[in-house]
Structure formats: C-alpha cells, structure tokens
Amino acid sequence: MTPIALSVNGRKVQALVEPRTHLADFLREHCRLTGTHLGCEHGVCGACTVLIDDEPARSCLTYAVQCDGLAVQTIEGFNADPIMQELRTAFSREHGLQCGFCTPGMLIAARDIVRRLPDADARRIRVELSGNLCRCTGYLGIINAVESVIAARASKPTAVTSQAAAPPPAPLQAFAPTGEVARASMAAPTPAPEEAHKGWTRFEESFVVARPPQAVWTIFADIPAVAACLDGVELTEHDASTAKGKMTVRLGPIQAGFSGSAVIERDDRALRGTIRGAGSDRGTGSRTKGEILYRLAPEAAGQQTRVFVTVEYSLQGALAQFSRSGLVLELGRRLVADFAANLNARLVGAQMRAAPRTPFNAGRFLWSWFIDELRRRFGR
C-alpha cells in the first residue's frame, strides 16, 4: 500500500492505495463518488473521463498513485461551473442523454470542447467527442447540445481572438533527392485468402532446412526436439501422437503463458503432418485453438527440404479483445521463422539467425546445444 494525498473536487483526500488501483476505482470506492462511470476499463469508451490538473483524462488509465499531489475533478465537482450549468440545461433540452451512463464523461469532454475550441462547428464537435461512446442517443442530441452552448457563448460580447491564417505555401519544386531516410525492407508473404475454419486466422509460411526430406521427417517425429526449437515452449508430457506443455509468448510488454495439449497425426508416405492443439492462459483469460499443417518437399536435388506450413487459429479472451489481428499474425510468423532458424541451427550447427529481439533465447539455445554436443561426444 502506498500513501497518497490529493485534492478531489477541491477537498483534500489522504489514503493508502494499492498501486494497481486505478483512479476511477479510487474515486468510486474510496471517495464514494460514483458519478464517474466505468464502461470498458481500457480507454475506449470515455465514460470515466475526469479532470486531472484541469485536463480531461481517462480515470481507468491513470492509477490513483499517479495522482499524488494533483487535483482531480469529477462530475460531482462542477456545480459552480457556468459552462457545465449551460451544458446540463442543453443536454436536457436537446435529448443529449437517455440512460445517462455516458453522460458524466460526455459532459466533461463537452466542457473541454467549449473552453478549448470556441469556434468548433458540428463536424469538429463530432470529431472531438469521438472518444466518448453513447449507446442511446445516436449522438445527434449531444452534438446539438454542445453546438447550442458554443453558439450562445459566441453571441455574448466577450470577443474571441481567432488566429490569423498563414499565407498559403508555394507548390513543391522538383529536386534531386539526397538525404532520404531508409530502412532495410521487411518481407512477409501474402496470407492465403480462403479460410477452412470460419472466423479463424490463417497464414502460410515456408522455410528451407539443410537436410534431406527423410531426415527432416524423422526429426519432426521427435517431439522433444521439435519443442526445443520453439522459443518459449516447455514440454511437460508426450507420447508418439500427443503432447502437453506450456508456451510463453512475449510481444513487447505483453506476456501470456498458455497451457495446452496437442494431437499429432503423420502421413509417412506423403510426408505430411497435422498438429491440432488448444490452450488457455489463466493470467489473461485468453483461449486459443489451432491447427498446423505441414508438408515436406525436396529442394536442391533432394539435399535440402522445403517445409510448407499452414497455420490456422482462433483466439478468444483478453488477448483477442486487445489485439488487432495483424499483431497475432506477426507473432505467429515470428514463431515460425524462429523455429526454422532454431531447427537449422540444431541440424547443422549453423550460426543462429541474428535476432536482436531474443538474445536471451538465442543464448539459451546455443548453450543447450553445446551441452548436448558434450554429452554426445563424451557419453552421458
């Protein structure tokens, strides 16, 4: 618990808070100021908007400890505020609310618009209010209310100074470029258009392994060896066709630990296999189901193997709610690419692909490979 002292609606408040308590929970549960509403709790809906040091902010994305020494103003704290009085009257008149859930956030955002943008037209008001969701009114009443307050204020004699428009710039002249900013290109194959499982995400990858197909096929039957090439995978039990384990996934600050199981089918003649799996991460309450199809084809006159991989998966829970599909796709591709690099390294002892994002994993792998080599050479 951390001691904090802040001002809430002009009143001094002291409390002991857990750092993880966000400001909205603190206001509602400690200060009993339940006018601040919580809709989404991840910064999308705007219902929890309050003022922190006079600026509108999401109270679900700011923790109470961060407000130590600051001034917070909630919807309960505007009774003496003339703009808020005008907005309340206008919201009532224009049908700017129905159930009222979004209204505290709407009013605080609207007051900011009136103060900051005295020239805002209906379109600008819409844009500025886009961070506050309303499920009842269809927004029109809200826009009309804000517009009417702005219009009434503009008709008062207090003149608003508007900025002088800058002179229009001259058109761009043709020139010989010299100092462009470049970056090595990023290549990612096109995802296949059709999906076998409705609503599942699908991607295809292929990579080359520096061994003949039969040799690669044998290694793919060795479940611990395959698992060792998957970064973050820990195998807990397995037999010839099933495997259970854990998988830790990291993407920037995101970390998820999936526990799950998989069933493996192999077609020895066609050199094709299917891995069907499912897992869940208790921490984020995310669940995933997936299917990996792989197929081996000879390359370089049969001395090497091209592995074609088709991955299809569905993701549910917090990870899916947060993520845009491209990110999980990127993660999947990265796993396949790292798998290919690790597999090649394991097979030929080649240098690991330079991968600055996973120095630890790469190091860990080389170390275990080194230990394996020692065991192989000098007996166990």
Place this chain on the structure above:
Amino acid sequence: MKAARFDYLRPGDVGEALAALANAEGAKILAGGQSLGPMLNLRLARPALLVDISRLKALQQLEDAGRTWHIGAGVTHARLEDARGRLSGGEMLSEVAAAIAYRSVRNRGTIGGSLAHADPAADWPLALAALGASVNVRGPTPRKILVAHFIQGAFTTTLAADEIIESIDVPKLSRAGRYGFYKFCRKTGEFAEASAAAVLDPETGVASIFLGALRGIPQPLTSLAQQVAREGKIAASTEAVSQALAQSVSGLDAVEHSMATAVVTRALMQVLAP
C-alpha cells in the same frame, strides 16, 4: 479488468529512474500510460515495478535547437497539438499529434512513450521515421539512433531493459519543404488500418515516404520518394503508387494494398498541393 499487482516508483530524476531499471527485475517505464494502461488492465502485461517518469521535468523540454526541434520524451501529444503555429519547420508534429486517439488520451500520452511502445499502427513511429528524427537514449552508454532504425518490429525496439528514451531530435523542414500524413481509421481516434507519411524538402534534399500500420516496422518507399522528388505529380498518380507498393512492399492482401495505395496517394496529394 483490474491490473495484476505491481510496485510503483516515481523517481526524482532520470538517474534515479535508470538506477531503478538497472536494479529491479521486471521493471517497466510508465510514461503516459495510455497504451500500457489497457495492457495492464487486461493483464496482458504484468510488470513487477512501474517506474513513473511522467513528471520528470528534464523530459518536458520543447526547444528550438536551430536545425532541429528538441522534444523531451515526456512531452504529451496535446502539448504538441497546442503548439500549432509555433513550431516553425515542425508543423507536421502538431498535425500528427492532433489526430492521435482522443483529447483525454492526448493529454497524458507522450511522444517518447509512443516510440518506446512501438505499436505498428501508432502515428509517431511512422511520422518521426519519415521526418528523419533521431532518438536520444539514456542508459549505461548514452546513444543516438534514427527512429527508422530504432523500431525493430511490432512492439519491438532497440531499447534495452536498462535504457530510457530521453528526447527526440526532429529535423526542421525548410520553407520550401512539404509534408503529408494520411491514415484510415475505422472510427476517428482508433488505431490506423493504413497510414502513410511523406516528407519532401528541395532545400535539404530529403525525400522520404513511409507506409505504416503494417505488421511490423514502418516501411520506406525510397524509390517512389525519389521519383516524386524529381518528377512531381506524374510519379504520384494512383497507378504509380500502386505499382511502387507492389514492387517494394510484400505481404499485403488486395484490400490492404488498396488501402495502402490510397493513404500514400493522399499523403502525396498534400505534399504536392498547389
């Protein structure tokens, strides 16, 4: 929707913040918290310690440094938005800032935090890459690196666990220089589905176009930028842009290609507007 437990530290200066990062396992910098907050609340991120740098005075400077704008990592999007008309040669910064998320997010979200977070759909990695901006990193060894090299992939940068972004240096455009920035969002303020930034400056010779909101890093369209610099409008037609994208950006499906073509074309229309 409540964050997992974490400890919280508000260091008094940058040195103290660096010491905390160096000494604590699982420490994470909290700048504006507008991207990290949702990840914490959804428990996708579970750091052991948050080091809150949002009030560090040393990270708040917004200075005219002659050929560049020197911007502290803790400068909020709203501050850059409100600096419209006062950032000579850095007008693009105000324009980009004003279109990030919503005002209540811009009031707390910071330029340094956005770069460190490196969301592929975010606006700063794209705009600052196109502007040729560089990041001043503080850590055991201070270093300076181009934004375009700093971003390594989705949510991945070259920032080490014991480093923080101190400031960003943004080269100014000359009076003859032009910029364009365009993004498609499902809804105003949402993350972009496609985005593009273009900077062309006859006086400095800079010609850069970047495509953003991909799965990884912002992608430079170098030869297209050079062609537009030499030939102007002809090289910026929808067909020319579409072709350039087909040649230099792989992994786009038909819809993505079409959106990418549109955002690049529209960014270039801003650059070439009479």
